[in-house]
Every structure is written in structure tokens, then in C-alpha cells.
Amino acid sequence: MRIGELAAVVGVTTRAVRHYHHLGLLPEPERRANGYREYGLRHAVVLARIRRLTELGLGLAEVRDVLADDAGKDLVEVLTELDEDLARQEAALRERRARLRTLLDAEGGMPAEGPVSPELAALFAGASHLSDSPMAVKDREIIAFLETAMPAEDRERMVASVGEALGSPGAVARAGEAYALLDALADAEPDDPRVEEAAVALAGCIPPGLFPEAGELDPDDGFLRAFYDDLAPAQAEAVRRTLRILVEERR
Amino acid sequence: MRIGELAAVVGVTTRAVRHYHHLGLLPEPERRANGYREYGLRHAVVLARIRRLTELGLGLAEVRDVLADDAGKDLVEVLTELDEDLARQEAALRERRARLRTLLDAEGGMPAEGPVSPELAALFAGASHLSDSPMAVKDREIIAFLETAMPAEDRERMVASVGEALGSPGAVARAGEAYALLDALADAEPDDPRVEEAAVALAGCIPPGLFPEAGELDPDDGFLRAFYDDLAPAQAEAVRRTLRILVEERR
DNA sequence: CTTGACCCTGCCGCAGCGTCAACGTCTTCA
DNA sequence: TGAAGACGTTGACGCTGCGGCAGGGTCAAG
Numbered sequence: 304m305r306i307g308e309l310a311a312v313v314g315v316t317t318r319a320v321r322h323y324h325h326l327g328l329l330p331e332p333e334r335r336a337n338g339y340r341e342y343g344l345r346h347a348v349v350l351a352r353i354r355r356l357t358e359l360g361l362g363l364a365e366v367r368d369v370l371a372d373d374a375g376k377d378l379v380e381v382l383t384e385l386d387e388d389l390a391r392q393e394a395a396l397r398e399r400r401a402r403l404r405t406l407l408d409a410e411g412g413m414p415a416e417g418p419v420s421p422e423l424a425a426l427f428a429g430a431s432h433l434s435d436s437p438m439a440v441k442d443r444e445i446i447a448f449l450e451t452a453m454p455a456e457d458r459e460r461m462v463a464s465v466g467e468a469l470g471s472p473g474a475v476a477r478a479g480e481a482y483a484l485l486d487a488l489a490d491a492e493p494d495d496p497r498v499e500e501a502a503v504a505l506a507g508c509i510p511p512g513l514f515p516e517a518g519e520l521d522p523d524d525g526f527l528r529a530f531y532d533d534l535a536p537a538q539a540e541a542v543r544r545t546l547r548i549l550v551e552e553r554r
Numbered sequence: 555m556r557i558g559e560l561a562a563v564v565g566v567t568t569r570a571v572r573h574y575h576h577l578g579l580l581p582e583p584e585r586r587a588n589g590y591r592e593y594g595l596r597h598a599v600v601l602a603r604i605r606r607l608t609e610l611g612l613g614l615a616e617v618r619d620v621l622a623d624d625a626g627k628d629l630v631e632v633l634t635e636l637d638e639d640l641a642r643q644e645a646a647l648r649e650r651r652a653r654l655r656t657l658l659d660a661e662g663g664m665p666a667e668g669p670v671s672p673e674l675a676a677l678f679a680g681a682s683h684l685s686d687s688p689m690a691v692k693d694r695e696i697i698a699f700l701e702t703a704m705p706a707e708d709r710e711r712m713v714a715s716v717g718e719a720l721g722s723p724g725a726v727a728r729a730g731e732a733y734a735l736l737d738a739l740a741d742a743e744p745d746d747p748r749v750e751e752a753a754v755a756l757a758g759c760i761p762p763g764l765f766p767e768a769g770e771l772d773p774d775d776g777f778l779r780a781f782y783d784d785l786a787p788a789q790a791e792a793v794r795r796t797l798r799i800l801v802e803e804r805r
Numbered sequence: 806c807t808t809g810a811c812c813c814t815g816c817c818g819c820a821g822c823g824t825c826a827a828c829g830t831c832t833t834c835a
Numbered sequence: 836t837g838a839a840g841a842c843g844t845t846g847a848c849g850c851t852g853c854g855g856c857a858g859g860g861t862c863a864a865g
Contacts, residue, residue, distance in 0.1 A: 304780040307842065317843090322822060337830060339843055344784040348699050359657075360650055362820070379658065386654050393647045399611050400640050406610075407633055448599050528555075533595040558811065568812085573853055588861055590812055614852070 304342040313350045320350065328353055328367050360385055422462045423447055426469055433475070437489075438482040438538075445530070464510075474508065481505045491537035498537055502544035509549065555593040564601045571601065579604055579618050611636055673713045674698055681720045688740075689733040689789075696781070715765075725759065732756045735792075742788035749788055753795035760800065 310317045323329040329349055332342045349370070356366045361381065369378050406424055427433070427443060450461060468474045484501035491497065527546070531539035561568045574580040580600055583593045600621070607617045612632065620629050657675055678684070678694060697716060701709060719725045735752035742748060778797070782790035 305843075308780075316822080318822060318824085321845095326821095337843080339830085342780060344696075344699075344781045347780065348695055351699050357821090358650070359654055364820090382654060382658055386651065386658070389647055389651050389654070393644065393651065396640055396644050396647065399609070400637065400644065403610055403633060403637050403640070407630065407637070444599055445595075448595070448602050530595045556812075567853080569853065569855085572814095577852095588812080590861080608852090 304347070306340050306342070309342045309347060309350065312347060313354055315350070315354060323350070323353060323363075326363055326367065328363060328370065360389060423450055423465065426462070426466050429469075433469075434479045434482055436479075436482045436486050438485045439479070441533075442478075442482065468508075468510070474510075477504070478508045481508050485538055485541060488537040488541060489535045491535075493536045493540040495537050498541045499544065501538075501541040502548060505541065505545045506548040506552075509545075511553065555598070557591050557593070560593045560598060560601065563598060564605055566601070566605060574601070574604060574614070577614055577618065579614060579621065611640060674701055674716065677713070677717050677720055681726070683726065684720075685730045685733050687730075687733045687737050689736045690730070692784075693729075693733065712765075715761075719759075719761070725761075728755070729759045732759050736789050739788040739792060740786045742786070744787045744791040746788050749792045750795065752789075752792040753799060756792065756796040757799040757803075760796075762804070765800070 304312070306317045306320055310320050320329065324331050329346060332340050332346055335341050352370065353363075353366055356369060357363065359382070361369070365381055365385075369381055405422070408425070423446070433439060433443075446465060468478070481501065481504040484497065484504050488495065488497060488501060531542065534542065555563070557568045557571055561571050571580065575582050580597060583591050583597055586592050603621065604614075604617055607620060608614065610633070612620070616632055616636075620632055656673070659676070674697070684690060684694075701712060719729070732752065732755040735748065735755050739746065739748060739752060782793065785793065
């Protein structure tokens with residue numbers, strides 16, 4: 304057989320066959336006078352084995368190992384490992400599909416908001432009575448960001464807190480007022496008297512259950528500075544004071 | 555923020571961040587006088603989105619598309635496609651795991667035989683009374699090879715036929731005799747009178763149900779030549795005659 | 806002044822081939 | 836007989852999503 308026949312018979316490409324030669328998986332056959340490779344059944348058998356193993360999901364290096372020690376003992380080992388690996392992959396896939404479905408279900412409500420975690424997306428989508436002021440939008444962005452940034456073990460509790468707050472008409476109304484006060488500071492100076500007012504209002508929106516780690520936070524932390532940079536000076540000052548209030552409260 | 559902080563906050567590596575810059579996924583921020591990149595919250599938000607999308611399984615090119623048209627419409631499309639893709643992957647994974655398990659269950663019996671298709675492995679493993687003569691081993695190799703080489707739609711029927719044959723003591727005995735006759739030809743000349751005898755015996759082992767496409771086979775086909783090369787001349791001649799007998803019978 | 810922890814750019818490497826390129830060879834048909 | 840077209844040869848680059856290294860510069864603390 305020449306390489307094309309061999310490849311066709313086993314159902315791979317000639318390129319793959321040559322690749323296996325290159326990696327030493329498949330022994331190079333004799334050449335004809337013209338340089339063409341001349342294959343025999345032995346090669347077809349080995350090639351078929353390679354293909355079967357790769358179809359199972361083994362890497363070519365593992366295939367080489369298995370083919371090398373013809374004591375098939377290693378094979379069981381490798382296959383068991385592989386099965387565990389596939390199990391992990393399957394679980395991960397299921398996870399992702401679940402998240403995807405949640406996201407798709409909730410997607411209609413907030414196309415401009417971009418992809419948020421499925422849980423938050425559902426929450427925000429369900430609460431259509433939210434304010435649309437600039438600060439409100441930014442706050443949702445920040446919440447979404449915090450939720451990806453924070454350690455996984457705090458996430459669930461945090462999402463639950465947000466859900467609670469959104470479920471309470473009083474809390475939503477208080478938040479709306481705080482957003483309005485902050486929006487009004489867009490062009491103000493940092494020493495504007497309304498800064499303190501806005502800070503108090505904002506602090507009042509954040510119940511102890513939400514954001515309990517505020518107590519351990521340094522209001523001049525590096526990451527927070529990045530956050531302040533994103534706001535007008537007076538707004539940043541208000542948020543800074545809010546955090547100071549929270550730190551005091553929770554110490 | 556500098557790149558390390560940004561990366562830590564979102565939970566990626568600095569290398570990944572630079573990679574996203576390189577691909578144009580994440581806009582390059584301003585530089586400080588010393589050349590360091592200086593990030594703001596905007597970057598953290600975008601980076602977090604990128605991460606979320608990639609965790610869902612989108613490729614970086616798709617992420618770029620989604621981030622580009624901020625009409626979130628494309629997103630739903632992409633995600634739906636993605637879900638279908640993931641579904642396919644999940645099915646494929648399950649397939650592979652099933653094959654793997656069958657293979658692992660049947661593995662104890664035939665370590666030296668190497669990896670065969672799960673079904674055949676189970677069959678061969680279950681029939682411990684098979685001959686171990688050289689020709690018998692080669693025949694099992696060939697059956698295994700044919701099973702990978704043949705089109706998928708014939709495979710099931712073929713495996714079933716082999717199973718039937720192995721289940722019939724008479725058939726197994728006849729095969730054992732045929733193997734013995736062929737083994738005896740290892741050093742014979744192609745015009746040895748025993749060649750015809752062996753060919754008849756071998757043809758008798760192959761019932762019409764097994765290998766029905768023998769009728770359409772050209773005994774001097776390229777692939778078969780490779781098979782003959784693997785046998786002693788007299789053995790090859792016997793197999794050739796066997797095929798001729800089958801072709802006659804089934805025409 | 807040194808040490809250590811950052812930052813910079815840029816390039817190679819990974820799996821498993823696909824896909825040219827630039828060429829030789831064999832068969833076949835007019 | 837010559838040209839086309841289907842094969843074969845080696846070699847090298849392309850793809851994904853970064854990791855890791857080389858070979859520097861920058862900055863704060865001891």
C-alpha cells in the first residue's frame with residue numbers, strides 16, 4: 304500500500320500518518336525506489352490501534368507509551384486515569400451548560416448590561432423598577448464586577464444579600480435617593496457640604512448582611528483608588544466617607 | 555492599579571492580561587512615566603466580562619465580537635450556538651466514557667492483544683477456549699483491524715456475526731482446524747497441494763452472514779496485497795483461493 | 806548598595822494536525 | 836509524445852490560549 308491507500312483504509316489523512324511517523328508512533332516502512340513509502344498490514348494494524356486510542360481521548364504521547372510497553376498493564380492504568388479525567392471534563396461541561404441556560408433564560412431583560420453572572424442577571428432582570436440614573440447603572444456594574452472579583456465562597460451570600468435588598472421596596476427606594484444625591488455631585492467640589500449627606504444616605508443603603516467585609520477594608524486601598532478614579536472627585540469623596548462610616552460602624 | 559493588582563483582583567495572570575491587550579480584547583490603558591500600565595475600574599470591569607465569557611467556553615475571537623457590538627443581540631445568538639456546541643461535546647464525552655468503561659470491564663482477559671473495540675474485546679475475552687496458534691492470533695488481529703477499517707454502518711452486523719461464530723462450538727472447532735492447516739503452510743511452496751485443502755477449510759469457516767461483501771471483493775485488491783505480504787507465500791495463496799471460493803459462492 | 810518584588814518586550818513551546826509551497830512520479834488520454 | 840491530473844516527497848507556518856523564559860528596567864525597604 305502507499306500512504307494514501309493506508310490512510311483511506313483506516314480513515315485518517317495522509318498528513319496524520321506522516322505526523323505519527325514524525326512522532327515515532329508508527330514505524331517508517333520501507334521505501335520503494337522512487338522514495339514512496341510502502342506499507343504492509345502491520346502498519347495498518349498499528350495505525351488502527353493509534354486511531355482507536357486517540358478516539359478514546361488519549362494524547363499521542365500516551366499512545367506512544369501504551370504501544371511501547373506491550374505489557375498491557377500500563378494501559379489499564381492510563382485508561383483509568385483517563386476516565387477520571389473525562390469525568391471531570393463532563394462535570395465541568397454540565398456546569399457551564401447550566402450557567403449558560405440560566406443566563407439565556409434571563410437574557411431578554413438586559414441586553415445592554417452585558418454578560419453578568421447568571422444569578423445576578425436573573426435578579427436584575429426580575430427587578431424592572433430599578434433606577435436608570437448614571438450612578439445606578441454604575442452601581443450595578445460595580446456589583447457585577449465585585450461578584451466576579453470576590454472569592455468564590457463569599458459569592459453566594461453576596462448574591463443572596465442583593466436579592467434581599469431588591470426584594471424590599473424600602474431598600475430600593477433608599478438606594479434610589481442615594482443615587483440621586485450622588486448624581487448631583489457630578490460637577491461639585493470635594494468639599495461640597497452635600498458630600499457628607501450623600502455618604503450618609505449611601506451608608507444607610509448597605510445593611511450589615513451585605514458587604515460585611517467592609518469592616519476590614521482600607522478606604523485608601525489600591526483597588527479602591529482605581530474605583531475612585533472612575534468617579535467625579537466629589538462622588539469619590541462621598542464614597543470614601545461612606546466606607547469610613549461603614550468601617551466605624553462595624554468595628 | 556498596575557497590572558499585577560488588576561490581574562489579582564479579577565483572578566487571572568498578568569500574562570493573560572497582556573495577551574488580551576495583544577488581541578485587542580482589552581484596551582491598553584495609559585502608561586506611567588516609567589512605562590507601567592495604569593489601570594482603572596473600567597479595565598477591571600471589561601476584564602471581568604472577558605473572564606466570564608471565556609469561562610462559559612467562548613473563544614477569545616467570539617469574546618471580541620460580543621464586546622464589539624454592544625447591541626447584546628449577537629450575544630444571545632452566540633450563546634445559543636455555544637450551547638449547541640457544548641451539547642455535542644457532552645454527548646461525545648459520554649460516548650467515549652461508555653466505550654472506555656466497556657473496554658475497562660473486559661480488559662483483564664487479554665492484556666497482550668492490545669486495545670480493541672470494546673465490543674470485540676468483550677467477545678474475545680469471554681471466549682477463553684480460542685486457539686493460540688500464530689494464525690489464530692493473526693486472524694484476531696485482522697478481525698480487529700477490519701472492524702475499525704470498515705464503514706460504521708456494517709460494524710454492528712459484523713461484530714454480531716463474530717459473536718455468533720464464537721458462540722458456536724462447531725464453528726470454533728472448524729476454525730481451529732483451518733488455522734492448523736494454514737500454520738502448516740508456513741514453510742511450504744505456493745503450489746503445495748495442501749494449499750487447496752486449507753483454502754476449502756477456511757472458506758467453510760465463513761458463513762454467508764459473516765463478511766457478505768466478500769462477493770464484491772477483488773482478491774487482488776491493493777489492500778489485500780498488503781495483507782498477503784504479511785503471510786508466508788503459501789499461506790497468502792491459500793487466502794487468495796479462499797476469497798475466490800467466496801466470490802464464486804456468492805455471485 | 807543590595808536585595809527582592811514588581812514591571813517591560815518579545816519569542817518559543819504545547820497538541821494535533823491543516824494547509825500551503827515547491828517539487829518529483831506515475832498513469833492516462835488525445 | 837506530450838500534457839494533464841492524481842498521487843507522492845520534505846519542510847515550514849498556522850491555529851488556541853496562554854506558560855515560561857530571556858534580558859532587561861523600576862522602585863521601596865533594609
